[in-house]
Amino acid sequence: MSLRLLRYFIFFLGLTFFGLGNAIAVNVQSLGLHPWEVLNVALFEWFGFTIGxxxxxxxxxxxxxxxxxxxxxxxxxxxxxxxxxxxxxxxxLHLNILPHETKHWWLNILILLTGIIITGIGGGIYVAAGIGAGPRDGFMLSVSEKTGLSVSWARIVVESLILIIGFILGGPVFIMTFAYTFIQSPVFQFSMKLMRSFIASLEQKRKGQFEVPL
Structure with a gap:
């Protein structure tokens, strides 16, 4: 397998984890979701179609x-x-094999934490693949560049506005909505660093195979 093809495989693996994590979180949405998912769920409840x-x-x-x-x-x-x-x-979500909300709050939190962690892992993996930034990341980078805000502040401003819109539309906002970033970001950073090291080691090994000894 070529390294380019491997990068695409890793990219789609990351997207799969990201989508899986979001699906797990949506099943316990009463605890609160990430701002973008708050908006997606609100739009789904208002207009139909699917959350995806x-x-x-x-x-x-x-x-x-x-x-x-x-x-x-x-x-x-x-x-x-x-x-x-x-x-x-x-x-x-269509497979209906993921855990749903229970009567036990601690179990619901555990399920949601699992979803958040899986999403963080997926995000780190697909970014490490180097195929390109997602639309939300690209949008925040554009906002940062045009306004002079740091990327972190651009993210805070954009996601706060999205959260307000989602909340007004009746999306699931609760305590875990505000904990998302604090939990997801470290997982994202760790998985991205790990996957980048893995890809770099493969590239180094591949280069070594083509070196001609003097």
């Missing part, structure tokens, strides 16, 4: 905005991300 469909539609809207504002943040990975995570999430 709204994820795709929101992603494509962001791609269009970024294309107009600063298209350098758009590449093949941006489109693959926008078009894949929603259907993957819908697929796992």
């Amino acid at each position: 469909t709204w994820s795709v539609m929101c992603g494509l809207v962001l791609v269009l905005i970024v294309f107009v504002v600063d298209r350098k943040y758009i590449n093949i990975g941006t489109f693959l991300n926008a078009l894949s995570i929603g259907p993957i999430m819908d697929f796992f």
Whole structure:
């Protein structure tokens, strides 16, 4: 397998984990979801379709905005991300094999934490593959560049606005909504670092195979 093909495999593996984690979280949504999922669930409850469909539609809207504002943040990975995570999430929800909300709050928290961790792992994996940033990441990078805000502050501003819109529409906002970033970010960083090291070691090994001894 070529390294380029391997990167795409790792990329889609990460997207699969990301979609799976989101699906697990949606099943215990009363504890609160990530701002973007709050919006997707709210739109689903208002207008129908599926949660994954709204994820795709929101992603494509962001791609269009970024294309107009600063298209350098758009590449093949941006489109693959926008078009894949929603259907993957819908697929796992349709299978109906994931744990659902229970009468025990501690078990619901455990289920949601599992979803958040899996999502963080998936995010780190697909970013490490180097195929490209997702539409939401590209949008926040564009906001950061155009406003002069740091990427962290751009993320806070954008996700706060999305959260407010989702909340107004009746999306699932609760205590875990505000804990998402604190839990997910360290997992994301760890998995990204680990996967980048793995890819680098494979590339080094591949280069070694083609070196001609003097």
